[in-house]
Amino acid sequence: MKRRFYIDYPQEHFEGHAHRYRCAFCKIETTRINGHLEGHKPDCMYRQAMVHAGFEMEDGVGITLLNTSDEED
Numbered sequence: 001m002k003r004r005f006y007i008d009y010p011q012e013h014f015e016g017h018a019h020r021y022r023c024a025f026c027k028i029e030t031t032r033i034n035g036h037l038e039g040h041k042p043d044c045m046y047r048q049a050m051v052h053a054g055f056e057m058e059d060g061v062g063i064t065l066l067n068t069s070d071e072e073d
């Protein structure tokens with residue numbers, strides 16, 4: 001499975017910044033995450049849960065590294 005954007009993670013306000021939000025788990029700002037799983041920290045609970053649920057990250061990151069066994073020529 002693959003989604004274009006991942007935006008259903010829990011978010012919280014930056015203290016003192018009313019219009020800035022961050023992931024409630026890994027504390028990365030939403031504008032840096034930008035809807036991508038790899039925008040979260042590798043140990044982010046949301047990111048890990050999504051990966052374990054079968055969602056894939058963008059090409060070239062993470063899961064795709066596991067699928068190189070049939071590329072020898």
Ligand SMILES: [Zn+2]
Binds near residue numbers: 028
């Ligand atoms: Zn996160």
